[in-house]
Amino acid sequence: MPNGEPICSECPLQEICLAKKENLTDSIPVRKIKIKRKKESKIVFLLECEGKIAIRKRESKGLLANLYEFPNVDGILNEREIQNVLKRWDLVGKEISRVGEHRHIFSHVEWEMVGIKVLVEKENEMFIWASKEEILEKYAIPGAFSWFCEKL
Numbered sequence: 001m002p003n004g005e006p007i008c009s010e011c012p013l014q015e016i017c018l019a020k021k022e023n024l025t026d027s028i029p030v031r032k033i034k035i036k037r038k039k040e041s042k043i044v045f046l047l048e049c050e051g052k053i054a055i056r057k058r059e060s061k062g063l064l065a066n067l068y069e070f071p072n073v074d075g076i077l078n079e080r081e082i083q084n085v086l087k088r089w090d091l092v093g094k095e096i097s098r099v100g101e102h103r104h105i106f107s108h109v110e111w112e113m114v115g116i117k118v119l120v121e122k123e124n125e126m127f128i129w130a131s132k133e134e135i136l137e138k139y140a141i142p143g144a145f146s147w148f149c150e151k152l
């Protein structure tokens with residue numbers, strides 16, 4: 001009965017079927033509930049200044065709390081919007097290139113991320129600036145962002 005009531009009277013298993021015996025034919029087998037994951041788009045910035053890369057600590061609550069991440073913003077941004085984000089972070093981009101896309105699946109949410117590499121003129125106060133080696137050894141970068149470590 002893929003999509004309807006079981007027809008027990010015609011079933012060869014009716015004599016031995018526990019679901020029928022216990023009058024549970026409408027609840028056995030239990031159907032799996034499909035979890036619908038929310039999809040979120042993000043732009044992940046690989047900001048580089050003289051060999052140092054910007055990272056920041058995530059908030060102390062919520063998903064990936066207290067871990068480190070590359071600065072990122074929600075949504076899909078065009079070039080002008082990317083420039084506006086850099087301005088907001090007090091950064092001037094000298095060179096901007098796209099490094100690729102990566103999807104990370106959590107239990108209830110799916111991140112679709114686009115990585116953007118930006119060579120910036122000088123560091124800002126807002127982020128931690130560290131070498132690739134320091135980032136890999138010293139900071140806890142969660143799996144969702146580790147794909148981007150290969151692109152540094």
Ligand code: SF4
Binds near residue numbers: 006
């Ligand atoms: S519930 Fe049991 S008896 Fe009824 S159709 Fe399914 S297997 Fe057969």
